[in-house]
Amino acid sequence: MSHEGSCHCGAIVVTIEDDPVEASECNCSICRRTGALWTYAPPARVAVNGEGIGYVHGDRVLTLVHCPTCGVITHWSAIDPDYDRMGINLRLFDPQLWEALPRKLVDGASW
Numbered sequence: 001m002s003h004e005g006s007c008h009c010g011a012i013v014v015t016i017e018d019d020p021v022e023a024s025e026c027n028c029s030i031c032r033r034t035g036a037l038w039t040y041a042p043p044a045r046v047a048v049n050g051e052g053i054g055y056v057h058g059d060r061v062l063t064l065v066h067c068p069t070c071g072v073i074t075h076w077s078a079i080d081p082d083y084d085r086m087g088i089n090l091r092l093f094d095p096q097l098w099e100a101l102p103r104k105l106v107d108g109a110s111w
């Protein structure tokens, strides 16, 4: 079953085709500031509607996208087109979808 989430103002709508199985919290320099809770999926299983602003930092492996109007972080996508994984911020979705999922701590700060 697919799930639809959006940023706060609704300008960006993200649809995921698969049920998330865990919620990842990352301690890297960006994630610890934004508080996003990540699930990961192949880009083919995710639809993003709406125009976000991309932010590429330090190691230039991914683009972090946020809404230009409300500022909510919606997802990240890999800069390498062959990398078959993207991250979706679970906080865009109804809490019932992710509240009870096992939390996984990702040690992005050490990468």
Ligand SMILES: [Zn+2]
Residues within 6 Å of the ligand: 007, 008, 009, 010, 011, 012, 067, 068, 069, 070, 071, 072
């Ligand atoms: Zn927005």
